[in-house]
Amino acid sequence: MISENGRVTTSATDDLWGEAGPGSRRILEAALTAFAARGYHGASTRDIAAAAGMSPAAVYAHHRTKEDLLYAISLAGHRSALTAVERALWEEVTPVGRVRALVHDYTAWHARHHLLARVVQYELGALAPDHRDEILRLRRRTEEVVLDEIAAGIASGAFRTEDPDGVALAVLSLGVDVSRWYAPGGQHTPVSLGRRYATLVLAMLGTDHRSATAG
């Protein structure tokens, strides 16, 4: 599909849960909904089981602990976000085009998957220490992609900011925070938000108005 801003977006049906069976999948989706709505500690395994249409004990046939549910969701979410960010760069060659695509898709991902993103971004503290460390490594890779693209644009002379780290921080921060407030059915869509934030970020980077709108 080709979106209104001319970017080619691949199908949204990338498989979040990997090789998980249908029972396991229903539980993960119920857990995702429950964690997003009431937080990890606020959601009970009985809530999750009921939402999946199962008895409380059935959850433990598929997942060893409640924390394992959160870990599986966090892992899937971070992998999906990292993939989205890497895929954004596939067909872009100019610094402006690459950063625009990066910001657009990172922002849109957080809107499109806002429940998943909320769990992934705000329930990290409930993970076991070693699980959290593994997730944080994945996250750092995403952060490095953003930093590298901004640095490349500066090196090529396309951007003229004096604070590349600050812009990278802002890009990540704006994207993450979308998952806090975004609700479908409001005035924003993932694509409209992606376009707006991409334009704002290009302004932060000191691109002139022509190159910023022409991509």
Next chain:
Amino acid sequence: MISENGRVTTSATDDLWGEAGPGSRRILEAALTAFAARGYHGASTRDIAAAAGMSPAAVYAHHRTKEDLLYAISLAGHRSALTAVERALWEEVTPVGRVRALVHDYTAWHARHHLLARVVQYELGALAPDHRDEILRLRRRTEEVVLDEIAAGIASGAFRTEDPDGVALAVLSLGVDVSRWYAPGGQHTPVSLGRRYATLVLAMLGTDHRSATAG
């Protein structure tokens, strides 16, 4: 005191907890720490009481319910943030100066009070519906201050953005998200972060480089 960017900042000892007595105060501070560290649902009243050096039952001599603790903290936090934002505008007259001060102080507030901010921003969903509504009214006033200042700058010709709502959204979002990741002792300080974000926002607003650095 006068900070390195020339802004006058009033003393940081504004009284968060109002007329609360010393016992009540110790409980509120313990609750704030516990809620920030483990979330509202993850923190028990026994945790809070122990951190305040009291028996579990003593908490209820000062606060009717656990939710009341969260409500009191949320109210104090939102009032403090709104005050900070209004105070930022007191001595500024130019559009660039006002927006710079606004972004600077809103950002710095979230860094300086990052534990409070975290509870205030991320535990809203745990409030009782009527309490949440009251808090959201306070929050909307803060949002309107930001929107109004940007609109005023556009009307006066000082800014030339095509997306004032997007910039306002970004200002609030960047500020709020600081409380998610900020930790004292790192490479950032409230003031350094405030200055960086203020500069980025002025770039979003299309101010030229001279007026953006000269204020």
Next chain:
DNA sequence: AAGAAAACTAAGCACTCGCATAGTTACTAT
């Protein structure tokens, strides 16, 4: 059709939760 494996349920254990009750101590006003 027969046996194995997977996917479930009913019941409940050991524990923690928010909160209440009854009683004790510390302080203040007169």
Next chain:
DNA sequence: ATAGTAACTATGCGAGTGCTTAGTTTTCTT
């Protein structure tokens, strides 16, 4: 000194928590 009040503690109730065990049903393999 005495009475009244505010600030506490010890104890525990009823509900809900994550998770286990034992047993049943369904599905797959051959």
